[in-house]
Amino acid sequence: MDEATRLRVRSALSSWLTVLLVVSFAIGTAGVWATYTAHVDSGTETVERQTTAWTATGSFDHSATVTRDNPLYPVGTTLTNRSTFFRTVTPVLDGRFTVATPGIDGNASIALSTALLVESTDEETTYWSDSRPLNAVTATSADEPASVAFSVNTSEVADRIAAIEEEVGTAPGETTVAVVVDVEIQRSTTGGATSRLSFSSRLPIALNGDTYTVSGPGRIEEPVQRTVSERVEREYGPIRSIGGPAALVVGLVGIGALGYVAGRERPALTDTERARLEYLNDRSEFDQWIVSVRLPPDARDRPTAEAGSLADLVNLAIDTDNAVLEEPDGDAFHVVSDEYRYTYRAPRPRPTGRVSDRRIRVSSPRSCRERSTAVARPPTTEPRPPVTTQSSTDTRVTETRDETTPRRDTNRTRSPLQTPCLQRRTAIAKKAAPTGTRATDYESD
Structure with missing residues (x-):
């Protein structure tokens, strides 16, 4: 970044x-x-779900009895649950529909009614319909299955269809014959709850010339649903x-x-950083107006005026039809006119490390101090002769120093053993100092 x-x-x-x-x-x-x-x-939450309270089941059984002499079956033979019968030998179809209600409790009544339905229909239209009741029963107990019997004379049905078509004409639809059973079951409990179930079932009969075909629907199941509420985990x-x-x-x-x-008192910008950001934004925005050129000496001798920002300097360059000159080795920008040199100096970027004003004291290793002490020359204590100076009036003045006062030889050279120790101390101090600490901030023991 x-x-x-x-x-x-x-x-x-x-x-x-x-x-x-x-x-x-x-x-x-x-x-x-x-x-x-x-x-x-x-x-938790309360949810409602559907459950089966009880189920009604129903099924058809059918048969036909041989009523005419023929080489296949003796007269009086009953053919049961076959799919196809000969209308000339067994013209009457006998059937029974049985319904049961397992699992039902309480009082129940079952009403069964049958009817013969003949109609001419196609997929969308019913052209004519003829319904005649066959039989009806009512059972007052649900403990045992209830059933209703019916009989259909297929020869009479064929004659009925022919008579209708002769009167009204042949319809474009298909003529179908079926025994329809309507079932109604009503259940009541001692608590006063009542449930009702109604459904219908059909036994199709197809007349095909001298035969007719019965296609039973198989086992029928009609459940009675009830809604229950229960609390479950959400x-x-x-x-x-x-x-x-x-x-x-x-x-x-x-x-x-x-x-x-x-x-860390971040990310607030300091005044210097705000000025630096303003400069960087202006530098990016006005890059096309800035040319990197080193100023000649005579341009530096002209009177100088300071611009408050790089944007001000660029505006001045535009107004005076000049270019903004950037020094290649610095952050100084100039606009040079005939009489003046207008200058803007960009704020310096913040150093990567934190500059510290504290002085770092690095103790010398004991070996360095010992070697330094051993080599260093002791203070001089021998008597020194008086020092005589002569003034401008040729008067001699004699200065006498205390012969017993130790003096330090300020002009002595460092011992060869001291120099590596100083180098080591300087290196240790620079390594320990934060980035940006000045070299003059180090002192040693």
Whole structure:
């Protein structure tokens, strides 16, 4: 990330820090609530579901008795549950529909009624219909299956169809014959609850010349549904079960990161950094107006005027029809006119390390001090002769020093053993110092 982007990010964070903290706290709070409700205490809810109270079952049985002499079956033979019968030998179809209600409790009544339905229809239209009742029964107990019997003379049905078509004409649809059974079951309990079930079932009969075909529907099941309410543990989808912990983590990370930034007194920009950011923005915006040129000496001798910003200098260059000249080895920008040199110096970038004004004291290793002491020359204590000076009036003045006062030889040279020790101390101090500490900030014992 370059310097300008880094400063822009810090400036945006400084402006939106409070908003970001509030948003992170809201996300974390929502994550805590979603995580708790989805994984710790999901609670219960009341749900309604459909269940089967009892079921009514029904089925058809059919047969035909031989009524005419023929070489295949003796007269009086009963043919049971066959699919095809000869109309000339067994013209009458006998049938029975039986219904049972297993699992039903309480009082129940079962009403069964049958009818012969002849009609001409196609997929969309019923052209004519003729229905005649056959038989009806009512059973007052549900303990035993209830049944109703019926008989259909297929020869008479064929004659009936021919008579209708002769009177009304042949319809474009298909003529069908079926025995229709209507079932109605009513159940009541001692508590006053009542349930009712009604359904119909058909036994199709197809007349094909001298034969007719019976196609039974098989076993019929009609359930009675009831609604029950029960409390179950609440279930949540992935939005809450997975999104809750994710939101909690995002909120905590956001609060922690923003708190860390705020604790370091960042990302607020200093005045120098704001000026540096303004310069970088202007430098990027007005790049086409800036040329890298080294000024000649005579241009530097002209009177100088300072511009407040790079944008001001560029505006001046535009107004005077000049270019902005950037020094290749620095952050100075110039606009040179006939009489003046207008200058703007960009703020220096912030050093990567923190400059410290404290002085670092590095103690010399004992071996260095011992060797330095052993080699160093002791103070001089021998008597020294008086020093005589002569003034401008040729008067002699005699200066006498205390012969017993030790003096230090200020012009002595460092011992060869002392030089490596000093180098070692300097290297240790530079290594321990923060980036940006001046070399003059070091002192040793």
